[in-house]
Structures are given as structure tokens and as C-alpha cells.
Amino acid sequence: MESKDPLAQERWQMTLRTWNELRADNLHILDDYYDPHLRFQDPISSVDGLEEMKNYYQNLYKNVQDIKFEFTHSMFDAQQQFFTWTMHLTASGLNGGRPVVVEGTSHIRFSEDSGKVIYHRDYFDTGEFIYKNIFGLRWIHRLVKQRLHP
Numbered sequence: 782m783e784s785k786d787p788l789a790q791e792r793w794q795m796t797l798r799t800w801n802e803l804r805a806d807n808l809h810i811l812d813d814y815y816d817p818h819l820r821f822q823d824p825i826s827s828v829d830g831l832e833e834m835k836n837y838y839q840n841l842y843k844n845v846q847d848i849k850f851e852f853t854h855s856m857f858d859a860q861q862q863f864f865t866w867t868m869h870l871t872a873s874g875l876n877g878g879r880p881v882v883v884e885g886t887s888h889i890r891f892s893e894d895s896g897k898v899i900y901h902r903d904y905f906d907t908g909e910f911i912y913k914n915i916f917g918l919r920w921i922h923r924l925v926k927q928r929l930h931p
Contacts, residue, residue: 784858792891793857800850800866805842808835816897823903846878847871862889 784790799814811834821828821837828837842848848870855864868883885905892899 783855786859788859789857792859792896793855793862796862796864796889797852803838803842804848805839805845808838811835811838814898815901816892816895816899818892819897819899819901821901824905824907844873845870846873847880860891860893862887 783793795814799810803810811831815831815834817831819828819831819834821834826837828834848868851867851869853865853867855862857863863886865884865886868881868885870881870883871878872881883905885903887904888900888902889898890900891897
């Protein structure tokens with residue numbers, strides 16, 4: 782359920798734009814998106830603050846050759862957003878440089894003071910994202926699956 786509130790729509794468009802425009806060489810766009818006191822968490826990392834978030838993205842995106850998000854379902858108002866996404870990623874060192882597709886869900890809350898994102902939580906399957914796509918870890922992933930599903 783999407784809000785018709787102009788502020789909610791503006792913030793939703795900002796999320797779409799930021800997620801699809803962000804690259805290792807334009808991290809400055811995060812200044813307009815994230816609050817300096819941001820709290821971020823995903824299955825791999827926890828981040829506190831905008832500067833730490835920039836470092837996180839710098840490390841995450843340094844080998845990215847291409848990334849695009851498709852937003853499939855969303856519910857949002859002016860205070861928060863819940864949405865599902867499909868990430869299409871090509872990065873050296875991941876899946877032999879071939880594209881990787883990962884589905885996930887995010888929850889975002891906005892600060893009442895700054896109007897920027899103060900809380901960002903991503904949910905996705907780390908096995909789908911990492912273990913199946915890094916050469917040395919694929920066999921471990923297959924072994925675990927075989928033992929769980931003989």
C-alpha cells in the first residue's frame with residue numbers, strides 16, 4: 782500500500798534513485814539520503830553512522846562492474862518504507878564475473894529531525910548471495926545442502 786502523500790512519494794523516489802545510482806565513485810549522494818546517525822544492518826554487517834556507511838559501500842562496491850535493483854513490491858508512507866527487490870550484480874571475484882541475481886527485502890525509517898534515512902535493514906539469503914557465488918565456498922554450500930536434503 783503506497784501513500785499518496787507527496788512527502789512519502791518524494792522519499793520513495795529518492796530511495797529508487799539512490800539505490801540505482803550509487804557506485805563506488807559517487808558516494809557523496811549518500812549525504813542527501815542517510816542521516817549522520819544512521820543505523821544499518823544486513824545479514825553480513827552492522828553499521829553505525831554515515832561515514833561508516835560510506836566506508837561499507839566503498840568496500841562493497843569497489844569490485845562492482847554493474848548493479849541494478851528492481852523493486853517488486855512496496856508499502857510506504859512518509860515515515861518508513863518496506864519493499865522487496867531483486868538485485869542484478871556483476872562483480873569481479875563473484876560468480877566468476879558472471880551476473881548474480883539476489884532477492885531481498887528492506888525496511889527503512891526516516892528521521893523526524895533530518896528527514897533522512899535513520900534506520901536501514903536488509904534481509905536476504907546469504908547462501909544465495911555469497912556461498913553459491915564465491916568459487917571456494919560453492920562446494921561447502923553444496924555439501925551442506927546435500928546433508929540437509931539427502
